[in-house]
Amino acid sequence: MTDTAPQAPPAPDAAEIDAALVADIIDAVAERDTRWLARTLQRMHPADAADALEQLPYDTFEKAVELLGGELPPDILIELRDAYREGAVDVLPDAAVATALDELDSDDATTILEDLEDARRERILEDLAPVERAQLERGLAYEEETAGRLMQTEFVALPEFWSVGHAIDHARALGDELPEVFYEVYVTDPGHRLIGVVALATLLRTPRDVLLSDIMEDPMSDITTDMDQEEVAYEFQKYSLASAPVKDSAGRLVGMITGDDMVDVIQSENTEDLLSLLNVRSADGSDTVWDTVKARAPWLGVNLFSAFIASGIISIFQGTIEKIVALAVLMPVVAALGGNAGSQGLAVTVRAIAERHLDGGAARRAVFREVASGLVNGLIFAVGVGVIALIWFRQVDLALVIAASMLATFIWAGFSGILVPLGLKRLGADPAVASSVFVLTLTDVMAFFSFLGLASLVLL
Numbered sequence: 441m442t443d444t445a446p447q448a449p450p451a452p453d454a455a456e457i458d459a460a461l462v463a464d465i466i467d468a469v470a471e472r473d474t475r476w477l478a479r480t481l482q483r484m485h486p487a488d489a490a491d492a493l494e495q496l497p498y499d500t501f502e503k504a505v506e507l508l509g510g511e512l513p514p515d516i517l518i519e520l521r522d523a524y525r526e527g528a529v530d531v532l533p534d535a536a537v538a539t540a541l542d543e544l545d546s547d548d549a550t551t552i553l554e555d556l557e558d559a560r561r562e563r564i565l566e567d568l569a570p571v572e573r574a575q576l577e578r579g580l581a582y583e584e585e586t587a588g589r590l591m592q593t594e595f596v597a598l599p600e601f602w603s604v605g606h607a608i609d610h611a612r613a614l615g616d617e618l619p620e621v622f623y624e625v626y627v628t629d630p631g632h633r634l635i636g637v638v639a640l641a642t643l644l645r646t647p648r649d650v651l652l653s654d655i656m657e658d659p660m661s662d663i664t665t666d667m668d669q670e671e672v673a674y675e676f677q678k679y680s681l682a683s684a685p686v687k688d689s690a691g692r693l694v695g696m697i698t699g700d701d702m703v704d705v706i707q708s709e710n711t712e713d714l715l716s717l718l719n720v721r722s723a724d725g726s727d728t729v730w731d732t733v734k735a736r737a738p739w740l741g742v743n744l745f746s747a748f749i750a751s752g753i754i755s756i757f758q759g760t761i762e763k764i765v766a767l768a769v770l771m772p773v774v775a776a777l778g779g780n781a782g783s784q785g786l787a788v789t790v791r792a793i794a795e796r797h798l799d800g801g802a803a804r805r806a807v808f809r810e811v812a813s814g815l816v817n818g819l820i821f822a823v824g825v826g827v828i829a830l831i832w833f834r835q836v837d838l839a840l841v842i843a844a845s846m847l848a849t850f851i852w853a854g855f856s857g858i859l860v861p862l863g864l865k866r867l868g869a870d871p872a873v874a875s876s877v878f879v880l881t882l883t884d885v886m887a888f889f890s891f892l893g894l895a896s897l898v899l900l
Contacts (some may be wrong), residue, residue, distance in 0.1 A: 453759060461480075461492060462492060462495045462496065463646075464480075464763075465477065465480070465492060465493075465496060465765060466496060466497075466500055468480075469496075469503050469504045469507060471756055472507060472547055472603070474507050474511065475507065477504065477507065477508060478508055478511040478512075481493075481508075481512070481513065481516060481748075482513060482795060483672050486513065486515035486516045486518075486519045489513075489516045489519070490516050490519035490520045490521075490524075491611075493516070494520065494521060498527070501524065501527070502527055502528075502531050504529045505527075505531050505532060506531045506532075506701045509532065509533055509536050510532075510533070510535060510536040510539055510735075511533070511826075512528070512536065512757060514539070514540035514543045514544050515531075515544075516814055517532075517540055517552070518544060518548045518551065518552070523745055525551075525555060526555045526581070529552060529555040529556060529802075530555075534560070534563065534564050534567075536701075536751055537552065537556070537564055538564050538568065540552055541553070541564070541568065541572075541576065542568070542737075545592045545619070546575055546576065546579060546591075546592045546593045546594060546695075547589075547590060547591060547592040547697075547701060547806075549576055550576060550579040550580060550581075550589060553565075553576060553579075553580055554580070554584075554589075556610075565577065575593055578593075579591075579593070581701065582665055582666070583666065585668060585669045585670075586665065586666055586667060586668060586669060587663050587664065587665055587666070587667045587668075587669065587672050587686050587697060587888050588666065588686070588695075588704070590669055590672065590693075590697050590701050591665070591686040591694070591696060591697050592619065592695055592696060592697070592698070593693030593694065593695045594617075594618075594619040594620075594696075595619060595685070595693070595695065596610065596611060596614075596619070596622060596625040596626065597620065597623065597624060597625070597626045597627075597628045597632070597693055598610065598625055598627055598628070599627070599628065599629075599630075599652075600627045600628075600629070600636065600651070600652055600653040601651060601652075601653065602651070602652050603648060603649055603650060603652070603654065604643060604646045604647065604648050604649070604650050604651075604655070605648030605649065606713060607625060607652060608644075608648070611625075617672050618753055619759070621698055621700070622683065622696070622698070623639065623640055623682045623698070624637050624639045624682075624683060625636060625637075625638050625640070625643065625652075625681045626638075626685050626693055626696075627652050627653070627656045628693055631692065632692045632693055633691045633692055633693070634659060634685055634687055634691065634692075634693045635656070635689075636652070636653070636656030636657060636658065636659070637656060637657055637658070637659050637660075637685065637814075638652055638655055638656050638657070638659060639657075640664060642655055643655075658678040659683065659684070659685055659813065660684075661675040661676075661679055661681060661684045661685075662675075662687075663675060663684050663685070663686050663687070663689065663697065664686065664687050664689065665686055665687070665688050665689070665694060665695075666689070668673040668707050669709075670709055670794070672684075672702070672703075672705070673702055673705045673706045673889065674795075674796060675693060675711060675806075676697075676699065676702040676871035676887070677706070677708075677795075680689075680701075681699065682698070682699045683696055683697065683698045683699060684696065684697050684781075689881035710794075711793070712872070713790060713791070713794055713872040728816070736795060742877050743877065743880075746877055746880065746881040746884075749850065749881060749884075749885065750775075750881070750884040750885060750888055751827050753884075753885055753888045753892070754771070754888050754892065756840065757844065757857070757888075757892035757893070757895070759898055760892055760895055760896045760899075760900060761892070763900065764838075764895060764899055764900075765831050766829075766838060766889070767892065767895055770838075770842055770891070771888060771891060771892070772792060773825060773842070773885075774825075774842065774845050774846055774847075774849055774887040774888075774890075774891045775883070775884050775888060777825075777846065777850070778849035778850065778852070778853050778883040778884070779848070779880050779883050779884065779887075779888040781814060781817060781849075781850050781853035781854065781857070781883070782854075782856055782857045782879045782880065782882070782883040783794065783852055783876070783879065783880070784857065785810045785813075785814075785853065785856075785857025785858055785879075786857045786858075786860070786861060786875055786876060788857075789810075789857060789858045789861045789862070789871070789875075790861055791808070791870050792806065792874050793861060793862070793865055794872075798862065799808070799899040803862060805853075807858050807859065807860055809857070810854040810857060811851060811854045811855055812854075813854055814850040814851045814852075814853055814854025815847075815850070815851055815853070815854070816852030817850050818846060818847040818848075818849070818851055819847060821846055821850065822842075822843040822844070822846040822847040823843065825843060825846050826839040826843030826846075827839070828845075837898055837899055838895075839887040840898070841891065841894045841895050841898050841899065842891060844890070845887065845890040845891035845894055848886065848890045849883060849886050849887045849890060849891075852882070852883065852886040853879075853883045853886075856879050856882045856883060857876070857879055858878050860875050860878045860882070862876045866876075
């Protein structure tokens with residue numbers, strides 16, 4: 441840039457990135473001022489720097505990464521959202537990717553390797569030291585979204601006959617070989633099987649001559665390499681863990697997972713469930729219009745099919761609607777309230793399933809609660825809607841019909857809002873993904889069938 445280029449600012453105090461800083465980064469990329477760009481990003485917290493880069497237009501983001509090359513700090517690279525990180529890895533030279541793999545913890549390095557195409561991954565791995573390559577390939581061998589993929593293989597394992605003083609001196613001697621962040625040391629037997637855990641706080645408070653076997657505690661969790669990441673997140677949440685050891689199928693200690701990784705997983709799982717309830721997926725700045733259309737159109741097609749089912753119910757009573765026009769006016773009221781009631785129960789149930797609150801007898805109690813709630817809400821709104829219909833159309837029979845239909849729809853919404861996701865879970869399907877279409881279709885069918893069916897019986 442020219443002499444008037446802005447000075448590298450201090451790291452922002454607020455989470456929100458200053459728009460002026462983003463504008464300066466755009467100017468720096470346009471003028472290819474690598475020195476200013478690298479210095480600015482390095483002075484920021486990696487998460488803030490990643491946020492700033494993600495606020496750039498996507499083509500400018502790619503140019504910025506290409507311009508920085510090996511000067512893009514690996515800590516920033518790993519903080520980028522998935523789509524941006526994958527795009528950054530695509531434009532970085534092999535040497536820069538290899539440097540990032542060498543500097544990052546093994547779990548973060550595995551994340552970078554996942555972003556690479558097979559041929560490029562093999563090419564980069566061949567240039568690494570044999571020990572490091574074997575370590576990374578072992579991490580990639582585990583299934584995606586399992587503890588094996590999440591764990592880092594850097595941890596501190598000590599024999600039970602060591603003293604506290606020996607353990608502390610050993611950790612100091614390791615120096616840079618220690619994990620960047622860890623909260624406990626693990627006690628293992630000669631077969632490297634986990635037999636106990638010693639928190640760092642306990643280690644530092646205990647006299648040097650005390651044996652680790654005297655202060656170790658049993659692990660609170662039992663995490664294996666093949667455990668699903670959602671199950672791992674549940675263990676962390678249940679036991680309020682800061683970190684946890686990971687064992688292989690033979691019980692040998694092979695890694696550890698820290699809380700910062702679990703925060704990302706919990707956030708990701710919660711976001712995935714929320715978006716699945718709406719039948720959409722998250723969108724990044726790298727997504728095109730076509731990407732968004734492809735992601736949403738199939739579910740809209742499913743909704744179209746379900747809408748025609750409801751329309752088919754209405755068509756059965758076409759003659760009734762032609763004779764009593766007021767039915768067409770009031771139909772949407774029953775369907776809208778019933779659909780909202782079903783969606784409320786569905787949202788609560790899906791989250792309860794994810795948090796393991798509906799196991800065993802809790803499921804039966806929840807079914808009773810939702811049906812009873814539907815009954816009470818149905819009575820309240822049946823009276824309210826019935827009174828409004830009576831004032832509006834001055835027909836007692838019509839008011840009674842819509843009141844009865846409203847009550848039946850609310851009770852049905854309570855049933856379907858909890859039984860559909862529980863049924864899908866028992867069948868092995870993800871309740872968050874498929875439930876909403878079924879629940880909304882069922883409540884619409886009940887709303888139209890009960891309202892128009894009762895109207896045909898009572899009013900004609």
